Amino acid sequence: xxxxxxxxxxxxxxxxxxxxxxxxxxxxxxxxxxxxxxxxxxxxxxxxxxxxxxxxxxxxxxxxxxxxxxxxxxxxxxxxxxxxxxxxxxxxxxxxxxxxxxxxxxxxxxxxxxxxxxxxxxxxxxxxxxxxxxxxxxxxxxxxxxxxxxxxxxxxxxxxxxxxxxxxxxxxxxxxxxxxxxxxxxxxxxxxxxxxxxxxxxxxxxxxxxxxxxxxxxxxxxxxxxxxxxxxxxxxxxxxxxxxxxxxxxxxxxxxxxxxxxxxxxxxxxxxxxxxxxxxxxxxxxxxxxxxxxxxxxxxxxxxxxxxxxxxxxxxxxxxxxxxxxxxxxxxxxxxxxxxxxxxxxxxxxxxxxxxxxxxxxxxxxxxxxxxxxxxxxxxxxxxxxxxxxxxxxxxxxxxxxxxxxxxxxxxxxxxxxxxxxxxxxxxxxxxxxxx
Numbered sequence: 074x075x076x077x078x079x080x081x082x083x084x085x086x087x088x089x090x091x092x093x094x095x096x097x098x099x100x101x102x103x104x105x106x107x108x109x110x111x112x113x114x115x116x117x118x119x120x121x122x123x124x125x126x127x128x129x130x131x132x133x134x135x136x137x138x139x140x141x142x143x144x145x146x147x148x149x150x151x152x153x154x155x156x157x158x159x160x161x162x163x164x165x166x167x168x169x170x171x172x173x174x175x176x177x178x179x180x181x182x183x184x185x186x187x188x189x190x191x192x193x194x195x196x197x198x199x200x201x202x203x204x205x206x207x208x209x210x211x212x213x214x215x216x217x218x219x220x221x222x223x224x225x226x227x228x229x230x231x232x233x234x235x236x237x238x239x240x241x242x243x244x245x246x247x248x249x250x251x252x253x254x255x256x257x258x259x260x261x262x263x264x265x266x267x268x269x270x271x272x273x274x275x276x277x278x279x280x281x282x283x284x285x286x287x288x289x290x291x292x293x294x295x296x297x298x299x300x301x302x303x304x305x306x307x308x309x310x311x312x313x314x315x316x317x318x319x320x321x322x323x324x325x326x327x328x329x330x331x332x333x334x335x336x337x338x339x340x341x342x343x344x345x346x347x348x349x350x351x352x353x354x355x356x357x358x359x360x361x362x363x364x365x366x367x368x369x370x371x372x373x374x375x376x377x378x379x380x381x382x383x384x385x386x387x388x389x390x391x392x393x394x395x396x397x398x399x400x401x402x403x404x405x406x407x408x409x410x411x412x413x414x415x416x417x418x419x420x421x422x423x424x425x426x427x428x429x430x431x432x433x434x435x436x437x438x439x440x441x442x443x444x445x446x447x448x449x450x451x452x453x454x455x456x457x458x459x460x461x462x463x464x465x466x467x468x469x470x471x472x473x474x475x476x477x478x479x480x481x482x483x484x485x486x487x488x489x490x491x492x493x494x495x496x497x498x499x500x501x502x503x504x505x506x507x508x509x
Contacts, residue, residue, distance in 0.1 A: 080276045086173045101162065102151070244434075292463045302494055312401075327384060351366060374405070
């Protein structure tokens, strides 16, 4: 497990939302967006000066450090407000402790490696990609420099304003907007997922702006360490949390090795589609799925999870073809027996699952990017990075919960929080899953 990161998100939000300010959130944010654009231009100039000064001095000058800390903190406040992660109207100064979604930053400039400082933007590219998938990506970046070096062409990084990335937090904000208008509260899972994106985005900006030389940590349990654990979900991930070893040979040939599983998964999927229709009608009539349907679909969902964990490098061994519980080191725990289901919710299950479908798409993007980064890292080190592995576990868990809900294996709606839930073994909470 990585040691405590010097850039720490602080969440003191109570989930209550004002329907009026939620409805007009973008309109209310216009003064901030204007101010942010002006501040970001100044921050870009200061960041360039800071880069040269750090190369010469070995650490950023104190006035520049404080200026950029205030900018990063203000960006966190504004992003949290826009993404409905926080409710109050933020201030314009980036003052610490003045917003329920805040970030702790190093108070004093830290010594920096001149070599890492020189290549900081290049080193930060994987973090920019992960941050683009997770969210919290309002902030200035380096589009201007990239444009000047590429003939003015488009780049993947945005200038002042809301970045084109941030898929997960953007989806959660969109869904949370409707939920907040209906209930006056932001669902905790959507808030937690948005806060995760905001926290990781703050670490990326702090690293790029030389506020710290610690690389951003994508571990959701570390970023959300100030957030209460959600209630336990009946679908959860179990396994050996601390085994990060990866075989370089099987990592290099991972796509070729997964071909037999892809064929078998495709064939099994056709049969699962037929069984799921039978299961749906039977549940409407009986009020619960038949035991044989529950068992068959449980194995199918678990097998999907095993194959996805292997392909994404969240786990290392070659999986079996049966989806049997306890046969893979990263496993999926599902309800053993069929659960009683509401017939109304069963009738409209496909429609009810649509929001979870959108969150799943966003997490698939994050899973893909994390997998690519893990592939390169595993080839070099023979080990998966702790943070990326835990991000992948989060994505796989949510997708599995969505599948289990869709196939009527559970009546519990997927929980979007990156935190798995209350567990009797705290050391496994740090990894986002439980002991097998």
